Amino acid sequence: xxxxxxxxxxxxxxxxxxxxxxxxxxxxxxxxxxxxxxxxxxxxxxxxxxxxxxxxxxxxxxxxxxxxxxxxxxxxxxxxxxxxxxxxxxxxxxxxxxxxxxxxxxxxxxxxxxxxxxxxxxxxxxxxxxxxxxxxxxxxxxxxxxxxxxxxxxxxxxxxxxxxxxxxxxxxxxxxxxxxxxxxxxxxxxxxxxxxxxx
Ligand SMILES: NC(=O)c1ccc[n+]([C@@H]2O[C@H](COP(=O)([O-])OP(=O)(O)OC[C@H]3O[C@@H](n4cnc5c(N)ncnc54)[C@H](OP(=O)(O)O)[C@@H]3O)[C@@H](O)[C@H]2O)c1
Numbered sequence: 001x002x003x004x005x006x007x008x009x010x011x012x013x014x015x016x017x018x019x020x021x022x023x024x025x026x027x028x029x030x031x032x033x034x035x036x037x038x039x040x041x042x043x044x045x046x047x048x049x050x051x052x053x054x055x056x057x058x059x060x061x062x063x064x065x066x067x068x069x070x071x072x073x074x075x076x077x078x079x080x081x082x083x084x085x086x087x088x089x090x091x092x093x094x095x096x097x098x099x100x101x102x103x104x105x106x107x108x109x110x111x112x113x114x115x116x117x118x119x120x121x122x123x124x125x126x127x128x129x130x131x132x133x134x135x136x137x138x139x140x141x142x143x144x145x146x147x148x149x150x151x152x153x154x155x156x157x158x159x160x161x162x163x164x165x166x167x168x169x170x171x172x173x174x175x176x177x178x179x180x181x182x183x184x185x186x187x188x189x190x191x192x193x194x195x196x197x198x199x
Contacts, residue, residue: 009034012085014077016068016126017095019046022143026092031059035090038081040066068095068122078129088133093123094143098158107157119161123168142169 013030017023019041031037031054039050039061047063054061062084066077081088097118100111123142134140144165151159 003029003032006034008090011035011089012038012081012087013090013092014038014081014088014130015040015092015094016066016077016122017041018092019043019050019063023092023094024050026094027061028054028057028059030090030092031061032057036060036085038062038064038077038084040064040077041095042067068093068126069117071125074122074126074129078126078133082133087135088130088138089135090139090141091127091130091134092141092143093126095122096143096145096158096161098155100157101154102157103153104156104160112157115157115161119158120164120168123165 008030011030011034013027013035015023015027015030015037018027018037018039023041024039027037027039027050037054037059039047039054040063041047041050042065044065047065051061051063062080064073064077064080066073068074078088095118097114099114100107102108102111127140130140142165145159145162147155147159148162148164148166151157151163
């Protein structure tokens with residue numbers, strides 16, 4: 001897709017789970033609009049390939065291995081951003097898991113733990129790590145889902161974790177009593193892919 005707008009020139013963006021899928025598409029779009037981007041995911045091979053593919057498109061990018069549930073790797077991701085670019089303007093918390101299609105009453109506790117750890121807790125912990133490096137005007141985007149509005153039976157618990165993310169973005173302290181003086185928003189995945197247009 002040709003992008004003529006460079007409104008993110010000079011901005012720095014970090015995106016989790018961004019070596020494939022929606023995360024990679026977000027990273028590419030941010031980069032095409034001029035942002036320096038840090039991509040990440042669990043597997044080094046995927047990170048290296050994504051960095052190479054984005055560089056081939058003229059995007060300023062570095063990568064870091066980051067499983068969002070591993071504290072040292074989240075810290076390393078934020079350190080990589082700051083070491084390479086000095087500050088953070090945009091955090092996109094995109095990683096999510098949906099490890100089981102079981103109904104809520106049949107779901108194993110280990111699966112419940114994984115859903116909450118990756119889909120909700122990791123977003124909060126990532127922002128705790130990033131917060132000291134955010135500044136006035138920085139933006140945080142947490143990728144939720146349309147299922148968060150009305151969790152359907154086949155995606156029930158996954159949907160409920162996505163509902164929780166809506167609440168997180170509305171929480172008063174999260175919005176206003178933190179170093180985040182910009183806006184905090186949740187977005188539905190499909191909108192992210194199609195909705196960012198330059199005027
Ligand atoms: N797909 C949809 O239709 C849809 C609709 C609405 C909302 N969403 C939301 O959009 C977001 C992205 O969805 P998607 O479909 O693009 O996901 P996806 O295709 O499953 O994402 C794959 C990417 O995530 C990385 N990844 C997987 N687990 C990870 C973890 N624990 N930590 C870090 N990286 C991880 C993978 O790389 P590695 O294997 O190297 O880790 C890969 O780069 C999610 O929040 C999802 O809930 C998706």
